[in-house]
Amino acid sequence: MVAQNVVFGILAAVMIISAWKVVTTKNVVLAVLYLVVVLAGAGAQYLLLAQEFIFVVQVIVYIGAIVVLFLFGTMLTRAPIGRDTDLDNDQRWLAALTALFLVGVLVAVLSDAYGDTHLKHLDIQRTADVANSMFGPYLIPFEVVSVLLLAALVGAIAIARRD
């Protein structure tokens, strides 16, 4: 368990620093690339929790597809490749205050509710279990989500089409 805690600490530090860079860096492309680090770190956390399928999906869907979409969006909107001084608005301090307040409330509530709850003997949740669950009790949500994805795809094409 000690090794897992060390890995968790390293991953968490890297993720928080990269997430901070995503919201503060002056370079749009760099911000998207820092987002990749955060997403990969989240995937590694899933692996640490012995949930393999969600890790694979995280890598394929987030790092493989969504980040590419973001880079496409960045390029299509002709973002400057270098530094850009105009990325933040003037409510930065108010936003920081809100975020700090929210993190304070969340940490207080969580440490009150789950003070020293330990994650003991994680069982590996295999892909077959996910499949059995998804095509068993969660079949209807699965179908609804597939229709939603199709509608979003058609909608995105209809919105962005040049006619």
Next chain:
Amino acid sequence: MLLNQFLFLAAVLFCIGVYGVLARRNAVLVLASIELMLNAVNINLVAFGAYSHNIAGQVFALFVITIAAAEVGVGLAIVVLIFRNRASIALDDADLMKG
């Protein structure tokens, strides 16, 4: 491992995402901050699923990832459309409905 360490990490990531949504002008970066928040939620779901030995956490995280993909697709299409119409994706320039 404590359950709380995952929940605290998710809380910090979520709040960094909130800061990004509130403080960024560039619409693409606002969408990236929303992705940070969705990922924090996913870490929570997976941690609770591992804690309660329940597969539902993983399944719901998969649903959230799907919704996030749909949201990014539509969101970036809207951003591209705004850019085409107003030649800028700064969110405080898109104030057509401001009274």
